Amino acid sequence: MLISNARPWAGSPSDILIEMGKIASITAHDPQRILQAADVDGRGRILIPSFSDVHVHLDSTRIGLPFREHTGRPGVWGMMSNDRENWRDAEINLPERVAGTLERMIARGTTRVRSFAQVDVDTKLEKYEAVVAAKEKFSNEAEVQIMVFPQAGILREPGTENYLEDALRAGADAMGGIDPCALDRDPVRHLDVVFGLAEKYQVDIDVHLHEPGALAVFSAELIAERTRALGMEGKVNISHAYELGGVSPATSRRLIETFAELDISLTSVAPSTSNHLPLVDLVDAGVRFGLGEDGQRDYWSPYGDCDLLERTWQLAFVNGYRQDELIGHALAVATMGGASIMDRSVSRLASVADRPGLAVGDRADLVLVDGETITSTVMDRGIDRTVIHGGTVVAESLKVLSVEQSF
Template identity: 70%
Template sequence: MLIRNVRPWGAAAVDLLIEGGRIAAITPHLADSTAPVLQGMPGGPDAGREVVDGRGRLVVPAFSDVHVHLDSSRIGLPFRPHTGAPGVWGMMLNDRNNWRTAEIGLPERTAGTLEQMIARGTTRVRSYAQVDVDCKLEKFDAVMAAKQKFSAHADVQIMTFPQAGILREEGTIELLEESLKQGADVMGGIDPSQLDRDPAKHLDIVFGLAEKYQVEIDIHLHEPGELGVFSTELVLERTRALGMQGKVTLSHAYELGSVSEAVSRRLIEQFAELDVSMATVAPSASNQLSLVELTEAGVRVGLGEDGQRDYWSPYGNCDMLDRTWQLAFTNNFRRDELIEHALAVATMGGASIMSHEVPRLRGVLDRPGVAVGDRADLLIVDGETVASTVMDRGSDRTVLHDGRVVAEGLSVLDS
């Protein structure tokens, strides 16, 4: 494939040659189409190749949504009033009381949500699949079916997730283990102190199952202040003791910056040392660890949309470009380079969590993902600059996965 006239990260216009699913060559774009755009190519630059006209749009890496709940989505369904009670347990019960009565079946709305995400530029997804004594493996099966349906359009990792806790309801552990036997990619945990109220046992089960099935770990952490720091320190202790460096992610963790500057600095240093990743959903919280300090320390940080207009929240629309705007806004980013950094987190930051073959961001000025040798998972999108693209969030989008166009104009193309 030859992609003409695109601007990597807003730079000067170039032409990209795609071979074997990767960027094989980059040359300056020449307006004269008869000019030798890419030299040394038999039969001329376009011979036997699909040609994509970038029309001067930006090209950036495709998005990586590393924290989404495909199984609870109401995308595409009529809007309903929010009925959730405060707190994790209350919200979970609201979902439990309503998910079976949605206007269409769970497999259809799960797959439909993934389709809308791909159409808007997301080609890497880490989705939670709730597993508990209520839904058993029904939600896991729906996410697995969506993954298989769109296997040619996106990479999807599935996390088996004890949304209702591990210890509160008998039979949960056996269901979690069965989902791992059936191919879950990541073992989930949630609020080991506040929800299950036995953090040692909770984490013993999470780390034990992860070790047994050789999968990574991702722990939801909503716990406040010193309690959140306490649970985090237990996670770090186990990561170190079990040699699971590079295999653990903390999601949310938006209270870890609330205790003291010294504690924040110590946690960031340990995250970097143990290669513990952070997944944020860009909450409107003031006590988060600094996104800039995390990146500069070498911590892998990715972005996700969390719920999608579901029984937990009316927010979410499948568009990671919108969530990138939110990440910049909630971090009070105004300078162009920081807004660009938010996009780097939303794209290659998340990619580095899903695959450690992808290098972590080297700093706030790192703009990876569109160089020779990089995988051709790309988003071509309208905009004057990267910052203006994040602000305007245009709809003129072309999405590539593994060097193939998978979506155009906010619609997914057939395989």
């Protein structure tokens, strides 16, 4: 397949040849070339790697359903309880909601997804199985990894650990954890379970860390100690970590150096907080960093629209980015930054100027999107998109080609 007249990372008009699912060559655009039936007319659009949503909760989605009054209560337990009280009563069943949400994400250019699936004594494996079904339905259009997630904690309700292990035994890709101190109030036992199950089933770890200030630093240091002691470098991610940059500059530097040394990655949903670790400092140190949408218009929040380009704008906005290079870096985080977390053989971003994913030999997971420059693409978030996964066009003009659009 030839992609004709596209501009890789908003560069010069080029013709990109795809063979065996990978980029085989990139040459200057030849306007005299006659396109074949399987070729794609780039029409001068910008070519970027496809998006990588590495922190999303497909299992709690209400995308495509009517807006409802927000009834969540403060705190993780209050919000979780609100979800528990309502998720079974939605207008359509959970498997349809999950599949429809994943479909929308693919249509907008996300072909790499890391989704949590809540497992506890209430949901048992019901939410996990709904995410598995969506993953299988769109196996030709996206790569989906599933993280088994103890949203209600591990120790508060007897039996939770058994259900978590059931999901890992069934094939989950990663083991989740959450607020070892604040929620379960026993970080040693919590992390014993998280790291123990991850070791047993040889999967990655992803820990939600909402804890404040010094408490968050304490939990992060415990996670780092376990990672080092168990030789799990390159297998651990910390999500959110809103407060790790709010203690002191010296503490921030120490954490960043530790994360880089142990290849502990971070994922963000671009929150409106100023206490996170500085993104530029993280990339300069070599820490992998990815972006996600978190909940998708669910029982936790009315936000989320399945468009990671929209969330890229938010990442740039909350970091106060105005320079073109930094806005381009936000887009690199949303694409290859997350890809390097899902697959640690993918190189981490080397600097804020690094624009990977479009070189000869790279896998052809791509998006054509309208825009004059990278900055204008992030600002305008146009809808003229062509989505390519593994060298095959899977979506056009916000519609997945293999199925009739669900919502």
